[in-house]
Amino acid sequence: MKWVTVLAKTGLPRQVDFQAVSEEWGTVRLSDGSEASTRIILADLSIVGEDVIGPRVVYSHVVALRVKCPSDVLNIAKDKPFFQSSQPIPLTKEAGYEVLEIIEQKTSTRSTYRFGDYELDLELEVVGAARNTQYRVPGGAPLYNLRWSVKSRVKRIPGST
Numbered sequence: 001m002k003w004v005t006v007l008a009k010t011g012l013p014r015q016v017d018f019q020a021v022s023e024e025w026g027t028v029r030l031s032d033g034s035e036a037s038t039r040i041i042l043a044d045l046s047i048v049g050e051d052v053i054g055p056r057v058v059y060s061h062v063v064a065l066r067v068k069c070p071s072d073v074l075n076i077a078k079d080k081p082f083f084q085s086s087q088p089i090p091l092t093k094e095a096g097y098e099v100l101e102i103i104e105q106k107t108s109t110r111s112t113y114r115f116g117d118y119e120l121d122l123e124l125e126v127v128g129a130a131r132n133t134q135y136r137v138p139g140g141a142p143l144y145n146l147r148w149s150v151k152s153r154v155k156r157i158p159g160s161t
Contacts, residue, residue, distance in 0.1 A: 015044065015046045020111070021113060022111060025039045026039070026109025026126075032069075032073050032100055034141070037066045037068070040124045041062050042059060042111065054154055054155075054156060057154055059122075073141070077135070077142040078136070089132065096132040097130045098133075100130060105126070108125075110122065110123050114157065120152060123150070128146065
């Protein structure tokens with residue numbers, strides 16, 4: 001019940017409207033020759049407090065993933081069953097996953113959103129990748145899984161008061 005007391009004193013988080021300034025796709029090249037593109041999209045934004053630095057925010061986001069594979073990788077999965085999302089597959093070697101190296105970050109995944117006198121910058125960094133060639137997705141590629149880290153920063157818009 002401690003959190004009830006805290007919320008009673010500080011108020012509930014304030015959900016704010018926001019506008020997308022930019023949502024840029026980022027791309028990494030993987031060791032199997034595939035290119036994985038990601039895009040981070042803000043789903044919700046709330047201000048949970050303010051101080052001299054600015055608003056403290058919480059947000060939720062989704063990440064879009066698109067993988068383009070060379071033909072030899074597509075051929076590996078061409079006769080495999082489609083992945084059914086209702087059947088979770090553990091991210092293990094026993095379940096068919098293999099680790100892929102990130103060879104190159106070709107472009108960064110960045111998005112910026114404006115709310116009031118502030119902007120929220122989100123930057124996604126892919127930190128790990130794996131594929132499962134026992135399944136394929138509707139585009140014919142094997143099943144890929146990426147792990148990422150999200151860095152966020154709230155800044156005042158230059159020229160605002």
